[in-house]
Amino acid sequence: MAKYAETIDLYSDDGKILKSGVTLDRISPLVNPATSKIIDLTKRTINVNLGGIETALKTGKLGKGKIRGRELDLPIMENKDALVARIREMVQVEEGDDTEILEFNNGKLLLVQVPRKRLDNAATYDAAITSVASAVTYAIVDQFDIDAFNASTVKAATWGGYPHTQDMNGALVTSILNIPQNNEGLGYALRNIPVNHVVMMTNRNAMQGAALSSTLEMAGEFEMGMGIGPFERNLLLSYAYQGLNANNMIYDLVKANGESGTIGTVVQSVVERAIEDRVIAPGKKGGYFQFYDTRDPMLWNAYAAAGSMAATIVNCGAGRFAQAVSSTLLYFNDLLEHETGLPSTDFGRVMGTAVGFSFFSHSIYGGGGPGIFNGNHVVTRHANGVAIPCVVAAAAMDAGTQMFSPESTSKVFQDTYGKIDVFNKPIDQIANGA
Numbered sequence: 001m002a003k004y005a006e007t008i009d010l011y012s013d014d015g016k017i018l019k020s021g022v023t024l025d026r027i028s029p030l031v032n033p034a035t036s037k038i039i040d041l042t043k044r045t046i047n048v049n050l051g052g053i054e055t056a057l058k059t060g061k062l063g064k065g066k067i068r069g070r071e072l073d074l075p076i077m078e079n080k081d082a083l084v085a086r087i088r089e090m091v092q093v094e095e096g097d098d099t100e101i102l103e104f105n106n107g108k109l110l111l112v113q114v115p116r117k118r119l120d121n122a123a124t125y126d127a128a129i130t131s132v133a134s135a136v137t138y139a140i141v142d143q144f145d146i147d148a149f150n151a152s153t154v155k156a157a158t159w160g161g162y163p164h165t166q167d168m169n170g171a172l173v174t175s176i177l178n179i180p181q182n183n184e185g186l187g188y189a190l191r192n193i194p195v196n197h198v199v200m201m202t203n204r205n206a207m208q209g210a211a212l213s214s215t216l217e218m219a220g221e222f223e224m225g226m227g228i229g230p231f232e233r234n235l236l237l238s239y240a241y242q243g244l245n246a247n248n249m250i251y252d253l254v255k256a257n258g259e260s261g262t263i264g265t266v267v268q269s270v271v272e273r274a275i276e277d278r279v280i281a282p283g284k285k286g287g288y289f290q291f292y293d294t295r296d297p298m299l300w301n302a303y304a305a306a307g308s309m310a311a312t313i314v315n316c317g318a319g320r321f322a323q324a325v326s327s328t329l330l331y332f333n334d335l336l337e338h339e340t341g342l343p344s345t346d347f348g349r350v351m352g353t354a355v356g357f358s359f360f361s362h363s364i365y366g367g368g369g370p371g372i373f374n375g376n377h378v379v380t381r382h383a384n385g386v387a388i389p390c391v392v393a394a395a396a397m398d399a400g401t402q403m404f405s406p407e408s409t410s411k412v413f414q415d416t417y418g419k420i421d422v423f424n425k426p427i428d429q430i431a432n433g434a
Helices: 033-044 050-059 077-091 116-120 126-143 151-159 195-201 206-223 231-243 249-257 263-276 297-319 325-340 345-362 388-397 406-415 426-433
Strands: 007-011 017-023 045-049 100-104 109-113 281-286 289-293
Touching (some): 017 426, 033 045, 033 206, 045 050, 045 406, 050 077, 050 109, 077 109, 077 126, 116 126, 195 388, 249 297, 263 325, 297 325, 297 345, 297 388, 325 388
Antiparallel strands (some): 007 017, 045 109, 281 289
């Protein structure tokens, strides 16, 4: 990748300097060690709801349904240590390799990190969840001497509906990554993570959630070939200013507008900051209208992306509602274009995304709240990594207005991934790695 001379200062979510003079290439998903760790653990870390498996077997709740007569009353939690040891033995490739099993909630939840060798020697990231699901199934069958007629019941608790369903529908062994067949195109895997999952992994911290989402989105953009040649700088600038609070811009914008501001006043603040930083300058006049010019459209795009995030935090934070995020993204960017005559975030694609997003998230169609969308969804996939982070920030500040709350869809990810530093404090970890 290219080397960049231009530098940024990275600030925390509370406006404190973390690292100054960071060259742009040091935050790249291809270079930054903290980002590499996030992507690595995303691919090879699997949730095992061991307590949930015991309950499911006891009640016959398998996959997405309940099968009477197939109940199995097994003392799984009483035998937790033996099962964990057996799972580790089967998942590891070599004794003492990087296999790791973390226990939460007194062992009711396990986080299994499969060895890198399993993924290095596989075509897809499926190798992580399949190996863990098989190991959990066999460990239970072996520990309790389950016969051939009941082994399929254990398998249904761990694997869910698969292979009767394409994915592992209702499984109690889960990954934050969706199956490859559900990705909308090349390179979409890291963008196919629901907003609510990210909200829970970052413990409802709006800016940390936005940073984690932005990291995953931008890594996905690089994976799908969007970060090649001159387009690489555009992605890195958007990532820096919107996702990582570069030069404290988001914090400053929110602080200036948080008490009594609106979407419109955030537009004013962004334009004032861009003029002050000499990113834009007054150009020609059209009657009473003042057009602005820029010599660096990529940097202007990053300022617009930061403004979209700040407007989301100001507006959705004031109302404590996630539903307003789509209209915020639409009208902040619409006002920004009218104010400057310059392209809005992602050169108009965030505004276009917001139109469809409003309809599908809560308008006439009303299929679901913002928290269940992702960057792979047909409605929200079009903006290059700069729309979904705003949705994460909005959902983090939501006070219970969604049909599908983060706690109802994604609590397990808070209790597991949310305990790991690179997932719950990505801004700090990425700055340290820069």
